[in-house]
Amino acid sequence: IIGITASKEHDFPQWYQEVVLKSELIEYYTEISGFFILRPASMYIWNVIRKWFQAKIEELGVEEASFPMFLSAKSLEKEKDHVEGFAPELAWVTKAGDKDLEVPVAVRPTSEAVMYPYYSKWIRSHRDLPLRLNQWNSVVRWEAKQTTPFLRAREFLWQEGHTAHLTEELAGEEVLQILEFYAGVYEELLAVPVVRGKKTEAEKFAGGYYTTTVEGYIPSNGRGIQGATSHCLGQNFSKMFDITVEDPAEKGKHINVWQNSWGLSTRVIGVMVMIHGDDKGLVLPPRISKIQAIFIPVGLTAKMTAEEKAAHLKRVDELYETLKKAGVRSDIDTREGYTPAWKFNDWELKGVPLRIEFGPKDASNEVISYARRDTGEKGTIPIAQMTTEVPALLEKIQADMYNKAEAAFRAHRIKITKWEDVTPALDAKNVVIIPSCLQMACEDKIKELTTGRADESTDTPEAAKAPSMGMKSLCIPFEQPEGLVKGETKCLNPECQNLAESWCMYGRSY
């Protein structure tokens, strides 16, 4: 049995790598490090997400475009202030064939610099607003940090939305609409709970005005993870790229437009794997599972005559066809030469939400026997009720998976009002919500104060624990807890004299 050998609890990084490989989501692109192959199982999930999100943004009036994947140093120059920090991530093409390119071009790491010169050209009058374009594409960022499938890759699939509006209010309204769609991808499709909030000045996209975010939580290591971001860019980019309209209220006056940009990537798949997977492999939420119910004929012993066997298999086939017609994505595993046990393991590894066994006993009792992948719970369903009970059971699995993850996140998101409680909380795999002044310097100090020093008590270097990672701000939750009195409650950072501005969620993070 080629099952998972690493334990999720005791060797999470190894477990994750094994699961994404053995469940056939991913193949490592060994030619060049940091790149991964998305196999059909991954692309099925990505396409469910894409269809769902695409329908939502079309309703908003967002249109699709496709811009070139290369950008020039010249247009990059326009956003040089915030790009310099990213410069090491830029991949450059310097030659074509054996000839050097006159001017090297960069592979897009994101498309502002590619798109906005044309926004400037296309947007003349307020009647051209709102302009709302989205791209489904891939981008390249030559990450220096260790890469890992879905979570940090040098090329990844995403969508990037780029919109322009007449006023800050109109832009702001869209920022939140998109953020709710991102939350929907996680909560409705992936059964993953997220906290909605705003990034602090230290964590926001530096080129923007403000960043809103959906933040996830990984119970296995207690770390927060950024799920997707919806930025208001303010007028920063329309000033850099001269995107203006004539003021409808005042002839001759020009207004820089207000812009947003928003992105969600294949990282979402990694988050789903980490939260729901177990030591048997993937556990897929039914709404994004290519196969929702797998029929496995059982009890076909040597005692059965060829006719009996054929008759039984015909019956299973009819059941599977019936369920498919009822709208359940079903399949049937009739592979010769594999035992039912082997098949059970294989489909558990692939995360199929519901296994349906059907043997001669089931036939005589007019039932199907099922096993839930998320809880392992087994049961029977009368064949007469199959087409209503199985869809209902799949919806229950979806809801139960979400509720379990939501309870885990809620139980590990703790409000803290005493600084000395912070590190013990982090070490107990929690993220914390603390009164914060939200200032950048304070945040840097908090990161420093919570970075564990290597364990000086031991003399042998290998024994010295690796210093524990400091905590950083994850978001300022829109949903603020009680108890912070403006002008009275102090910032929790013991070395900060400021008063607290808001509750801020902090944690070790990806």
Ligand SMILES: O=C1CCCN[C@@H]1CCCn1cnc2cc(F)c(Cl)cc2c1=O
């Ligand atoms: O996050 C999103 C959503 C979708 C559209 N874009 C924004 C901002 C992207 C920030 N960002 C992120 N990474 C970058 C990497 C780079 F190499 C360069 Cl040159 C720029 C950036 C950069 O601007």
Ligand SMILES: [Mg+2]
């Ligand atoms: Mg980055």
